[in-house]
Amino acid sequence: MKMTGAQALIECFIRKGVEVVFGYPGGAVLPIYDVLYDAPIRHVLTRHEQGAVHAADGYARVTGKPGVCIATSGPGATNLVTGLANAYMDSIPIVAVTGQVATNLIGRDSFQEADITGITTPITKHNYLVKDVRDLPRIISEAFYIATTGRPGPVLIDLPRDVSSAEFDFVYTDKVDLVGYKPTYKGHVKQIEEAAAAINGSRRPVLYVGGGVISSGAHRELFALATKANVPVTTTLMGLGAFPGNHPLSLGMLGMHGTAYANYAVMNSDLLIAVGARFDDRVTGKLDVFAPQAKVIHIDIDPAEIGKNVDVDIPIVGDARNVLSSLVERVQHVERTEWFEKIAGWKRDYPLAYEERDDEIAPQYVVEQIYEITKGQAIIATEVGQHQMWAAQYYRFDEPRCFVSSGGLGTMGYGFPAAIGAQVGRPDRTVIDIAGDGSFQMNIQELGTVASNRIPVKVVILNNGCLGMVRQWQQLFYKERYSYIDLRDNPDFVQIAAAYGIKGRRITKREEVRPVLEEMLALPEPVVIDVQVCRGANVYPMVPAGGALDKMLGLGRE
Numbered sequence: 254m255k256m257t258g259a260q261a262l263i264e265c266f267i268r269k270g271v272e273v274v275f276g277y278p279g280g281a282v283l284p285i286y287d288v289l290y291d292a293p294i295r296h297v298l299t300r301h302e303q304g305a306v307h308a309a310d311g312y313a314r315v316t317g318k319p320g321v322c323i324a325t326s327g328p329g330a331t332n333l334v335t336g337l338a339n340a341y342m343d344s345i346p347i348v349a350v351t352g353q354v355a356t357n358l359i360g361r362d363s364f365q366e367a368d369i370t371g372i373t374t375p376i377t378k379h380n381y382l383v384k385d386v387r388d389l390p391r392i393i394s395e396a397f398y399i400a401t402t403g404r405p406g407p408v409l410i411d412l413p414r415d416v417s418s419a420e421f422d423f424v425y426t427d428k429v430d431l432v433g434y435k436p437t438y439k440g441h442v443k444q445i446e447e448a449a450a451a452i453n454g455s456r457r458p459v460l461y462v463g464g465g466v467i468s469s470g471a472h473r474e475l476f477a478l479a480t481k482a483n484v485p486v487t488t489t490l491m492g493l494g495a496f497p498g499n500h501p502l503s504l505g506m507l508g509m510h511g512t513a514y515a516n517y518a519v520m521n522s523d524l525l526i527a528v529g530a531r532f533d534d535r536v537t538g539k540l541d542v543f544a545p546q547a548k549v550i551h552i553d554i555d556p557a558e559i560g561k562n563v564d565v566d567i568p569i570v571g572d573a574r575n576v577l578s579s580l581v582e583r584v585q586h587v588e589r590t591e592w593f594e595k596i597a598g599w600k601r602d603y604p605l606a607y608e609e610r611d612d613e614i615a616p617q618y619v620v621e622q623i624y625e626i627t628k629g630q631a632i633i634a635t636e637v638g639q640h641q642m643w644a645a646q647y648y649r650f651d652e653p654r655c656f657v658s659s660g661g662l663g664t665m666g667y668g669f670p671a672a673i674g675a676q677v678g679r680p681d682r683t684v685i686d687i688a689g690d691g692s693f694q695m696n697i698q699e700l701g702t703v704a705s706n707r708i709p710v711k712v713v714i715l716n717n718g719c720l721g722m723v724r725q726w727q728q729l730f731y732k733e734r735y736s737y738i739d740l741r742d743n744p745d746f747v748q749i750a751a752a753y754g755i756k757g758r759r760i761t762k763r764e765e766v767r768p769v770l771e772e773m774l775a776l777p778e779p780v781v782i783d784v785q786v787c788r789g790a791n792v793y794p795m796v797p798a799g800g801a802l803d804k805m806l807g808l809g810r811e
């Protein structure tokens with residue numbers, strides 16, 4: 254059948270099951286937008302390309318399906334860079350399509366030309382510049398395959414304008430044959446047996462779980478392993494929800510702002526079972542004293558992860574779901590009374606806690622109230638800063654794919670557009686962006702997207718009038734020299750919401766928190782809630798950057 258490149262692109266999207274794309278038009282993608290005009294695919298027009306790529310990312314995180322976004326050439330394409338880097342660091346499957354100037358104009362500094370394949374090479378799993386329209390069906394199939402298999406990640410397809418306008422005989426292909434790209438799904442049996450023996454023989458084991466467990470859909474296998482072998486579980490930020498946060502075996506999050514009991518458990522363990530986690534410096538703290546007594550099992554689909562940051566005793570390359578289910582068959586129940594008594598002692602002595610005051614609203618209290626009102630059933634997106642860590646600490650995630658947060662890159666401005674994508678992917682769920690007043694202003698223009706599409710995302714701003722996390726670091730490590738963190742001249746967020754036709758409320762007193770949140774969260778439309786929280790609250794516990802994991806500030810003892 255004769256088709257243009259643009260028609261072929263959309264036809265392939267339909268065959269790949271793409272239901273929604275997030276994007277922003279411009280000259281180089283007009284042929285694609287012309288086809289989208291009557292295609293059976295929903296297009297969500299964001300107000301910035303960064304919004305589009307973060308929305309595709311949020312959609313992917315909650316649905317498990319790849320997110321798709323489109324941007325024009327030049328500035329449209331470069332506006333995707335942060336979102337692609339963000340998805341790359343967190344292993345999120347995205348297929349991004351950018352327009353490019355016509356092939357005869359490439360390399361001539363043409364209007365709106367940018368070498369986006371060059372720019373994104375280090376921040377995409379793979380990228381393509383399509384030079385011949387006949388390659389397009391194969392490239393699209395490869396892009397989806399690469400984005401979603403092995404360790405997931407973003408793939409970019411750069412499509413010159415003449416290629417998307419060119420006609421050719423369209424033949425769909427699903428076949429992918431990539432030399433040198435063959436992810437290993439099954440772990441080596443010998444290593445799995447060795448790992449099972451180590452677990453059975455361990456007296457103080459800890460499961461250290463990352464986002465890989467969520468992306469591979471291994472949470473049930475993880476639950477089976479932890480409960481059968483009787484092993485406590487701590488997760489990274491990306492791993493929140495992989496194991497029920499309310500379960501007695503849960504230690505919560507570990508690392509810089511992890512729970513004291515998770516950090517103590519890791520530092521005292523004799524066997525660390527890392528699954529789909531990458532020993533990020535926010536987790537390990539000072540590497541040469543990290544988990545000093547522990548033998549390390551590392552399960553990961555990406556062989557490049559193994560041994561990257563820590564020496565591993567039992568490496569297992571494979572899909573977490575496969576490997577964990579083989580492990581479950583081979584482990585047995587071990588009592589480990591002494592170990593659990595020790596952990597219970599740490600939990601009793603060092604619970605997560607914060608200071609309550611009558612005259613000011615504690616930000617942690619707001620998160621607790623959101624948790625209680627939503628009964629833990631909401632999808633929570635966050636921006637980056639203190640509010641992100643409080644959301645991670647005080648909202649108990651019981652299910653995977655319910656926490657949408659920028660882990661690796663730490664991108665302020667991520668949460669709101671990601672929440673939009675999450676809400677589009679999960680219209681049945683309440684989606685809340687827990688935001689900081691600084692971060693929210695980084696992609697505040699997406700209020701236009703939620704307003705015009707009536708996407709019922711809720712934004713709760715923990716408004717402390719400053720860049721709180723930076724304030725905390727300046728307080729603790731720069732002698733309270735508060736350099737350029739003041740946001741006291743913030744605009745009135747309720748009025749801004751109103752200007753977009755969105756309902757908003759400001760909360761200034763503690764007793765208003767519960768009723769106003771209840772009322773606003775129940776509305777079937779987007780809302781903005783500006784909670785004036787105390788300025789001086791810190792995220793505790795805290796392991797100073799590069800410090801040992803068991804040397805935490807804020808345990809109520811200094």
Ligand SMILES: Cc1ncc(C[n+]2csc(CCOP(=O)(O)OP(=O)(O)O)c2C)c(N)n1
Nearest residue numbers: 638639640663665689690691692720721722
């Ligand atoms: C794009 C970007 N720029 C700068 C930073 C550095 N940074 C990390 S946290 C933070 C402060 C965040 O302030 P706010 O959003 O108000 O949240 P709070 O910490 O007050 O909860 C900054 C500036 C970042 N993470 N991302």
